[in-house]
Amino acid sequence: MPGPSNIKKKRKPRSKxxxxxxxxxxxxxxxxxxxxxxxxxxSSPLSSSPIRLLTPRRYARDSGFYRxxxxxxxxELECEAEPLPIPQRPFIHDPGNGPRVRDTRAFLESKFFAxxxxxxIPLCAEFAxxxxxxxxxxxxxxxxxxxLWYNKSRATSRICPACQRLYRLGDVLPDHLDDxxxxxxxxxxxxxxxxxxxxxxxxxxxxxxxxxxxxxxxxIRSAWGRAEDELDDHTWALLNGPEEGNALxxxxxxxxxxxxxxxxxxxxxxxLCLGLDVEDMDDYRTHVHRTVEVSIV
Numbered sequence: 001m002p003g004p005s006n007i008k009k010k011r012k013p014r015s016k017x018x019x020x021x022x023x024x025x026x027x028x029x030x031x032x033x034x035x036x037x038x039x040x041x042x043s044s045p046l047s048s049s050p051i052r053l054l055t056p057r058r059y060a061r062d063s064g065f066y067r068x069x070x071x072x073x074x075x076e077l078e079c080e081a082e083p084l085p086i087p088q089r090p091f092i093h094d095p096g097n098g099p100r101v102r103d104t105r106a107f108l109e110s111k112f113f114a115x116x117x118x119x120x121i122p123l124c125a126e127f128a129x130x131x132x133x134x135x136x137x138x139x140x141x142x143x144x145x146x147x148l149w150y151n152k153s154r155a156t157s158r159i160c161p162a163c164q165r166l167y168r169l170g171d172v173l174p175d176h177l178d179d180x181x182x183x184x185x186x187x188x189x190x191x192x193x194x195x196x197x198x199x200x201x202x203x204x205x206x207x208x209x210x211x212x213x214x215x216x217x218x219x220i221r222s223a224w225g226r227a228e229d230e231l232d233d234h235t236w237a238l239l240n241g242p243e244e245g246n247a248l249x250x251x252x253x254x255x256x257x258x259x260x261x262x263x264x265x266x267x268x269x270x271x272l273c274l275g276l277d278v279e280d281m282d283d284y285r286t287h288v289h290r291t292v293e294v295s296i297v
Contacts, residue, residue, distance in 0.1 A: 089102065089103075090102070091103035091106040091107050091110070092107065092113060092166065097174040097175065097176060097177075098165050098166070098167065098173060098174055099165070099166045100163065100164045100165055100166065101159050101164045101165075101166050102164070104143055104146040104147055104150070104159065104164075105146060107159075108146065108150060113166075114150075114157070115154045115155070115156070115157035116154075117153045117154060118153065118154055118155035121155060123152075123265075124152070124153050124154065124155060125153075127149065127152040127153040128153035132149065132153075132269065133145065133146070133149045135269050136148055136149055136267070136269075139257065139261075140254050140257060140258065141250045141251065141254045144161055144251070144254040144255065144258055147159045147160075147161045147164075147202065148161065148201075148202070148258055148261075148262070148267070151201070151202035152267070156168045156169045156170070158198060158202040158204070159202060160202055160203055160204040160205075160208055161201065161202055161203060161208075161212065161255060161258055162203055162204075162208035162209075162211045162212055162255060163176065163204065163205075163208055165204050167204060169195070169198055169199060170189070170190075170195070172188065172189070172190070173190075173204055173205065176205065176207060192225070193224055193225030193226075194206070194225065195225075196225040196226070196227075197209060197224060197225040200225075200227060200262045200263070201258060201259060201262035202262075203259075206224070209224055209259070211247075211255065212255040212256065212258060212259040213256065213259050214246045214247040214252065214255075214256070215243040215244050215245065215246050215247050215252065215253070215256040216238055216239055216243070216244070216256060216259070216260075217244065217246070218238045219235050219238040219239050222234070222235040222238075223235055223239065223259070223263065226263070227263055227264075227265065228263050228264050228265065231263060239260050239263070243256060
């Protein structure tokens with residue numbers, strides 16, 4: 001029968017193992033690895049380099065990395081800015097030798113530059129009617145018809161149909177080749193024939209009259225500054241004959257038609273648009289001629 005000493009010997013190793021288990025259980029639990037350790041371990045698990053602070057990641061937006069302005073979403077403004085108005089081209093310009101009209105219709109709509117119709121002059125009042133302009137547009141290009149209508153319905157203001165120069169009757173006009181740098185010439189009044197031509201057709205210079213009469217070269221000298229009652233039969237035969245075709249296109253043919261129409265006091269509208277016979281034209285022209293004499297007096 002075993003004695004008490006044997007029991008003590010058997011209990012000793014058991015108590016030591018329990019002590020060791022208690023010591024092992026009392027050890028603090030290992031702390032979880034930090035974020036920097038995880039990043040370092042995931043990037044280089046076998047690296048033995050010391051722990052270093054990693055650069056923080058870029059700002060993430062919508063589960064994607066922000067890389068620059070290209071990835072930045074565009075923000076639409078609630079009120080869009082209105083587009084700036086495009087400046088209109090001026091309808092009058094001066095190249096250095098007198099103002100020119102670029103856009104006749106815009107010029108006529110202006111109240112500052114365009115002279116109002118001379119309603120106190122009977123012949124100008126007749127031409128100022130809108131129906132006369134419509135009739136002119138049936139036989140002439142629009143630009144030339146507007147210029148002729150303006151010239152015949154205004155007292156002193158004129159637009160040259162050939163060069164679009166804006167002037168007044170009696171003005172001393174510079175030459176077309178004058179750019180403003182040459183010496184000023186002594187002012188002299190225009191010749192009587194030039195003044196007469198400016199009143200009839202608005203052509204401002206002999207050069208412009210030649211341009212308008214380019215299809216009728218034989219009638220240039222005899223028709224210059226003369227109306228229907230001052231022309232001879234030979235000149236009328238040249239004007240009523242076929243064109244020589246020196247100036248082609250709508251502008252060239254329109255200027256030739258304007259030169260012929262302005263020889264007549266009524267521009268030939270009575271015969272072209274009113275349906276008058278040739279026998280009735282003499283009485284009509286006599287009436288118009290008397291009206292012109294009364295308005296001049």
